[in-house]
Amino acid sequence: MTTFKAFKLKPYILQALDKQHFRQPTPIQQKLIPLVMAGKSVIGQSETGSGKTHAFLLPIFNRLDPKNEAVQVVITAPSRELATQLYQAAKQIADFSPDAIHVHCYVGGTDKQRQVDKLHHHQPQIVIGTPGRILDLINSQALKSFTATTFVVDEADMTMDMGFLNEVDKIAATFSEELQMLVFSATIPQKLEPFLRKYMKHPVVEKLKPASVISPTIKNWLISTRGRDKNHLIYRLAKSTNPYLELIFANTKQRVDEIADYLSTQGLKVAKISGELTPRERKRTMRQIKHLEFQYIVATDLAARGIDIQGISHVINTELPKDQEFFIHRVGRTGRNGLSGIAITIYEPGQEGAIADLEKLGITFQPKRLKGGQLVDGYDRNRRFKRQQTKKTLSPDMVGMVKKQKKQHKPGYKKRIHSAIKKDSQQKQRRQHRQSLQEQRRKNKR
Structure with missing residues (x-):
């Protein structure tokens, strides 16, 4: 059985892993750590929660030269929250190093001038941040990132979806041709391929397919509106599930506002996450969610994709997303780290074809209905057709x-x-x- 010791990591890295109770590498780590350690450029594709972060952080720290105080590594993430999580993971390793390793995080919504002043005195060895702020500091000639030998683009598909690929492109253009580039993503969309070809020559591509598109710890329940008022149905579902923390998805900002406002008027503690929040509002909302001041969170796909919220016991899809991939990302927010989760999908008459398409992906739905404020087993939506076939x-x-x-x-x-x-x-x-x-x-x- 493979352990982290097999990779010949430096002692302080093994100590950091032991402190976090990480004993055995995940499949993606087993495949990628030796490649990154050897200086190869890599495209790593695997599902969220598969251990991608340590697949690149561990070999990066192992190759880092603590005596060299110039920028050696630049890592981008598409959201402030993801960048902060990467920074915290890197700091957990750096804190065990016998030699000081400087890791800095640069994201929007923070004091840029203060960051510029500090950079004029000292450059970090590992730079982590959002593409916009990192590029801004480079253009201000404060961040001397051109000395970096490794560039990591984390969550590349999300980076593209959220419109930050142009900034990442400009950052990549500042590095030397000998750059080691590591791209990690849950999916590799076709629109991302021109960018990859531009900067990566003969990369090693590792695709780790999940055993199933949906974790086996997640139950998928299916609810028909039956022409009823949808907002009231969402409220009744929210009350009947009694979640630890419930993430409620809608397709548009307008529907997020409508649902959040309706649930709030019904007396529920509701947080709202959309692209209209200012950095300060977003930061305050995330802090409140972390402290469990809300039991329900209403969000759009793009607003929520860059956020990793712990403890989500239930997900409600108030409407079917236009893209099946978004459905998988939504449902995957619960049932993580081996815990059980419940995903409830609401559909309207006439959407049976879209449900059938999701079933073709291997997703098994359990029909449910509300009865007396409780969710009970429902009827097979195809029962009439089946009855006609056997009549x-x-x-x-x-x-x-x-x-x-x-x-x-x-x-x-x-x-x-x-x-x-x-x-x-x-x-x-x-x-x-x-x-x-x-x-x-x-x-x-x-």
Whole structure:
């Protein structure tokens, strides 16, 4: 069984891992750590939560020269929250080094002038931050990042989705041609490929496919609106689930506002995450969520993708996303680190085809319905079709009788129809039996 000692990491790195109770490398770490250690440029594709962060941080620290006080590594992340998480993970390792290793984090919404003043006195060895702020500091000639020999683009697909690829492109252009470039992403969209070809020559591509698109610890429940008021349905679901922390997704900022406002008026503690929040509001909201001041969070896909919120027990898809990939990202916010989770998807009449497409990905839905404020097993949405497929064929006379009885709607008509159908079936069986006997007699006479 492989352990981190097999990679011949420096003692202080092993101590840092032991402190965090990391004993065995994940599959992506087993594949990528030796490659990054050897100085190879790598494209690593694996699902969120697979251990990508330490797959590049561990070999980066192992190759770092503490005596060289110039910038050696630049790491970008598409959001302030993800950049902060990377910074904290790097600091946990750096703090165990016998020699001082300077790791700095640069994100939007922070005091730029203060950062510039500090950079004029001292350059960090590892730079972590959002593309916009890092590029701004480079353009201000405060950050001397051109000395870096390793450039990491974390969450590349999200970087592109959130519109930061142009900034990453400009940062990459400031490095030498001998640069080691590491790109990590949950998916590699086709639109990302021109950027990769521009800066990466013969990279090693490692794609680690998950065992299933959805973690087996997640239950997927399916709820039909049945034409009911959707906001009220969302409220009833939110109340009935009694979550530790529930993430509620909508497709647009307008719907986020509508849902959040409605739930708030019903007395629920609701946080709202959208692109309209200022950096200060966003930071305050995230701090409140961390301190469990809210039980429900309403967000759009792009606003939530750059945020890693711990403890999400439930996810509600208030509407189906246009992209199946967004559905997988949404549901994947719960059931993490081996914990169980529940994802509830609301669909409207006429959207059965979209649900069927998700099922083709291997997602299994359990139909549910609300009854007395509780979620109970629902009906198979295809039950009518299946019933039609197995329904017995009636004689024309019986069809006429059924139609006639349905129109009359007299008491007990359902029982009479059932009895008549049974009688008709028995008569058919008798006729078939008689015909069979007659046929047998003819054969015997011959």
